[in-house]
Amino acid sequence: MDLIFANAIRRYVRDSHAEELELLRTLARIPAPSHHEERRASFIAGWLHAHGARYVRIDDEKNVICLLANPRAERKASGDAQTLAEHVKNRTLTMYAAHMDVVFADEDELPLREDDERMYAPGVGDDTANLVNLLMATKFLLQNPLARERATRKGNILIVANTCEEGLGNLDGTRDLFGEVGEWVDRYFSFDLYLPQCISVCVASERYQIDVECTGGHSYHDYGNANAIEEVCSIIEDLYRINPPIDVMDGAHTTMNVGKIEGGTTINSIPSHAMAKFEFRSSSTENIEVMRSFFNAVIERHRRELALRDEAGKVTVTTLGVRPSAQGVDAEALKRMTERSARIVKRVTGQEPDLKPASTDANIPLSLGVPANTIGTVRGAKLHTRGEWIEKKSLRQGLEVVLRLMLDD
Structure with a gap:
């Protein structure tokens, strides 16, 4: 200049x-x-x-x-x-x-x-x-x-x-x-x-809302019915089983987070609905694809298993946001x-x-x-x-x- x-x-x-x-x-x-x-x-x-x-x-x-x-x-x-x-x-x-x-x-x-x-x-x-x-x-x-x-x-x-x-x-x-x-x-x-x-x-990211619906019921009389909060917690537990990938060559790392959980009504009711918000991030396109595949596999497995236990059971996923790589x-x-x-x-x-x-x-x-x-x-x-x-x-x-x-x- x-x-x-x-x-x-x-x-x-x-x-x-x-x-x-x-x-x-x-x-x-x-x-x-x-x-x-x-x-x-x-x-x-x-x-x-x-x-x-x-x-x-x-x-x-x-x-x-x-x-x-x-x-x-x-x-x-x-x-x-x-x-x-x-x-x-x-x-x-x-x-x-x-x-x-x-x-x-x-x-x-x-x-x-x-x-x-x-x-x-x-x-x-x-x-x-x-x-x-x-x-x-x-x-x-x-x-x-x-x-x-x-x-x-x-x-x-x-x-x-x-x-x-x-x-x-x-x-x-x-x-x-x-x-x-x-x-x-x-x-x-x-x-x-x-x-x-x-x-x-x-850093790319994908953000999702996971909703679980069940029959629910009374905490005593209907004990054993599927519990939406329990199911959401089980999904989260499985999501956290993955070791987020790291690229050895360029050091690109991957993170994930459950940022919000809510559901249920009263202490003596089996929750019929629960929700969690989940995201993953990475500066690597390949790592984002790995996380997406893993996330989809976890959701699909829980969807099948819940449907077998509860005819009203349903797991739905809403995309909240995608920041591209x-x-x-x-x-x-x-x-x-x-x-x-x-x-x-x-x-x-x-x-x-x-x-x-x-x-x-x-x-x-x-x-x-x-x-x-x-x-x-x-x-x-x-x-x-x-x-x-x-x-x-x-x-x-x-x-x-x-x-x-x-x-x-």
Whole structure:
């Protein structure tokens, strides 16, 4: 990067810090459960318009999408978004994204407090602070035509505040977006998690709900009838008999978890229904397939055995979510992209990048063969708890990382 842009970035990062903190305070208070991000989406779309973005829309999944074209292409377009989309649709897109949703179901204003060094709020680091760094970087491009021309010299940019990254959101926001524009995307950056994370290997997962139904009855008079809770526990016991596979060559490991069990009514009733939620994860496609086959075999065996003991006995499985694994990615292209990202993270932070795999929105492009990185742009801790916090001064390093990713060669 030449000295002019490097100095401009440093000045902007320094001079905009107070504004960035105020934007974070505002956004962090707006509730945004997965599938219910509309209030944040409305605020962000308005904020982008107010700072000069011409082509902003909220799609059916509530993703906020802002197209930044090369200024020369914009001058050739007639001025409306549809004409510009037609004009640039065959140019490659680089997508920069951060998710709006948080893991908490609050519908009222989220609580926020701060001291001199930290800001505390549910979801403040995952992913609100990363989203704020993306927005502030976008403002820099909007207000600096030379910077935007440099950032778009190889193709257009799509800035996305996406929905449904967390939990059972199932990556629906990013999944839907790639269904619309994925054929033109040649690189994808997700801003999520913490500095100095720089991730190119995705963790796939499959999540299921297991429901067991039985005749049930009175705990004394009908003793011996099939017990749905007992059956669910037996299924879980069998699921935990497997030793999750580990790939010796690349160290890819596999995990599994039963995260919820419920069922029954009263202490003197044989439960007629019980439920468990089960997931498995791995960065290896082959390991995911092993776990899926094992899971299906356990379920099928219990289904047969229960039907023999109880004519009303039934075991059903509902898929709650599938986060796909990487498929068909050009290994050399992904390596070059990741080495560049890691170099920028190290240059800005002075730390060796953390390359450990993770499950993020980047699973979607990687599953479609698109090189993708997930990069943390803030320091903090206690994510997914109501005591989550971020280090306020770390936003400066994070914003510089985002801008260098957009502008560095």
